[in-house]
Amino acid sequence: MMQKRQTAYRVWVKHLLQGPYVRNEEDWAPNYVDLGDKKVSRVNLLGAIVAKQDGDARSFVLDDGSARVIVRSFDGLKAIESLAVGTVVVVIGRPREYGDERYVVPEIVKPVADSAWVRARALELGDKDRDIAAPPLPQLAGQTMKEEVIGSASEEVVFGAAAFAKGVPAGSSVSPSEAVYSLIKSLDSGDGANTDEVASRSGVADAESIITQLLSEGEVYEIRPGKLKVLE
Secondary structure, three states: OOOOOOOOEEOOHHHHHHOOEEOOOOOOOOOEEEOOOOEEOOEEEEEEEEEOOOOOOOEEEEEOOOOEEEEEOOOOOHHHHOOOOOOEEEEEEEEEEEOOEEEEEEEEEEEOOOOHHHHHHHHHHOOOOOOOOOOOOOOOOOOOOOOOOOOOOOOOOOOOOOOOOOOOOOOOOOOHHHHHHHHHHHHOOOOOEEHHHHHHHOOOOOHHHHHHHHHHHOOEEEEEOOEEEEOO
16 A cells, blocks of 8 residues: 655754654654644755764755754765765755754755755745744644655655656556656756646646645755756
């Protein structure tokens, strides 16, 4: 049975560190940071690498202007090794807490070349200086969120095909999300795929909502308004 991929929320690091960390007691239900209006078990962070530990290629310190957090890969994510201090990156991963330390375990680390992304993220998230109000004690009974099984055959979607520039063939077993993702990839000649063109050529009725979902999950991003790229 395929597990649903959790939304990768765009948040300030400060709020990620400030919210209460909840260890879920339900089978397969993820731990999360409670930000009051959302339960964050997966994050999409944008910031600069400000420090790397000597001799440890698996971790670095990320600063997004609101606070700093350690990004730590336990399986030696290859993308981390070549990143230099000062590089601006997107990090998609899961918040974790051990003792008094909170950190992020990355799934994807992607360098960002366009500094406009930093300004766009700041405008999107708004006031980084506000405090997170402590929510009521969480009621864990009845939680229904299911944690994604990373790296196994039970992942929700396996992407990679780039054969959908003309929409989804009739009778195809490919999901609409796969088709839209692959179309974005195939239409991108270097400067991003046009959002309207993706929607019109996909042949998918709810293409715009699927694009929004892919953006929220961190599978694709906008290099500028109306131009989409996939994270690889």
